[in-house]
Amino acid sequence: MLASRRLLPQISSRALSTSPALKSSEISVKEERPYVYNVKLNRPAKLNTFTMDMWREFKKAIDSLADDPKCRSIIISGEGKAFCAGIDIAHGLSDILRIIQDDTIEVGRKGRLVRKFIGEIQDCYTALERCPKPIIASIHSHCLGAGIDLITACDIRVASQDAIFSIREVDVGLAADIGTLNRIQKVVGNDSWTRDVAFTARDFGADEALRFGLISRIYDDRQSLLENSIDMAARIAEKSPIAVQGTKETLNYAREHSTDDSLNFIKTWNMSQLLSTDLLSSAMAVMNKKKATYEDV
Numbered sequence: 322m323l324a325s326r327r328l329l330p331q332i333s334s335r336a337l338s339t340s341p342a343l344k345s346s347e348i349s350v351k352e353e354r355p356y357v358y359n360v361k362l363n364r365p366a367k368l369n370t371f372t373m374d375m376w377r378e379f380k381k382a383i384d385s386l387a388d389d390p391k392c393r394s395i396i397i398s399g400e401g402k403a404f405c406a407g408i409d410i411a412h413g414l415s416d417i418l419r420i421i422q423d424d425t426i427e428v429g430r431k432g433r434l435v436r437k438f439i440g441e442i443q444d445c446y447t448a449l450e451r452c453p454k455p456i457i458a459s460i461h462s463h464c465l466g467a468g469i470d471l472i473t474a475c476d477i478r479v480a481s482q483d484a485i486f487s488i489r490e491v492d493v494g495l496a497a498d499i500g501t502l503n504r505i506q507k508v509v510g511n512d513s514w515t516r517d518v519a520f521t522a523r524d525f526g527a528d529e530a531l532r533f534g535l536i537s538r539i540y541d542d543r544q545s546l547l548e549n550s551i552d553m554a555a556r557i558a559e560k561s562p563i564a565v566q567g568t569k570e571t572l573n574y575a576r577e578h579s580t581d582d583s584l585n586f587i588k589t590w591n592m593s594q595l596l597s598t599d600l601l602s603s604a605m606a607v608m609n610k611k612k613a614t615y616e617d618v
């Protein structure tokens with residue numbers, strides 16, 4: 322068992338190297354059912370911890386599915402023992418530390434470079450929110466630090482009973498800066514609990530995560546977690562993509578705007594989207610007790 326406290330002292334600036342060459346298989350994308358894709362974090366030997374290259378590859382996969390008419394719903398899962406143990410402490414911070422430790426860069430310019438670097442990682446997870454297709458985070462075992470940043474940018478979070486969560490950043494000496502602190506209160510709606518887990522970095526399990534609304538379902542084991550995640554994604558994928566994607570856009574908009582503004586948003590959105598054939602074919606299917614099929618969008 323390698324606790325982060327035991328991992329960190331081993332890391333000197335000498336030990337920090339550039340990201341190991343990315344095998345593109347560190348993010349794998351699999352079509353599980355028609356229109357349903359599983360984006361798998363696939364670096365199991367290092368508990369799916371993120372390096373800079375892996376973040377870039379992750380964003381590329383999400384952006385590509387966002388634009389793919391043959392994709393209607395997405396699952397994010399982790400290969401191996403854990404969902405994601407956060408940033409790769411040995412390699413993921415090397416780029417930023419190189420900037421910080423470079424004495425030839427003037428301090429104001431150094432700050433700008435650090436800001437740009439953080440922004441690039443933020444964008445890798447914001448891609449999940451911007452993707453019009455619903456995204457289900459399917460979480461087993463450890464989900465720490467950058468793992469929580471990832472899942473809070475997803476639409477739905479489900480977990481197996483063995484899940485262990487921690488907003489671990491304060492334990493590695495930083496305020497979380499790639500999404501958790503900016504999204505989690507909107508997800509759970511409980512300020513006291515958010516501060517409890519963010520200030521202490523303590524581990525909490527699936528039952529507590531469910532109680533406070535971080536996840537919406539618990540499954541007995543990893544196998545049933547994956548099967549049920551795929552079933553949920555497939556059920557979403559059977560529906561009108563016009564309706565489902567309009568729903569995601571509107572829920573995202575409503576979360577950041579007043580009720581008046583978001584009512585205005587949806588009526589303007591549906592000015593065009595109600596003209597779609599999806600409306601008529603869905604209504605016909607309901608009347609005839611049949612399943613409708615929809616054109617790709």
Ligand SMILES: CC/C=C\C=C\CC(=O)SCCNC(=O)CCNC(=O)[C@H](O)C(C)(C)COP(=O)(O)OP(=O)(O)OC[C@H]1O[C@@H](n2cnc3c(N)ncnc32)[C@H](O)[C@@H]1OP(=O)(O)O
Nearest residue numbers: 322323324325367368406407408409410411466467489490
């Ligand atoms: C700009 C900044 C952007 C983002 C910042 C994000 C911040 C964070 O993500 S904070 C969270 C950082 N993560 C951690 O602190 C977790 C550290 N790991 C652990 O505590 C343990 O590994 C464990 C999760 C409790 C699991 O323990 P165990 O089941 O005993 O497995 P191990 O043998 O310890 O791990 C297997 C293998 O993975 C390597 N590893 C695990 N975590 C990390 C990590 N975060 N970074 C790099 N490597 C990690 C571990 O060294 C082992 O590798 P071997 O090659 O087998 O030794």
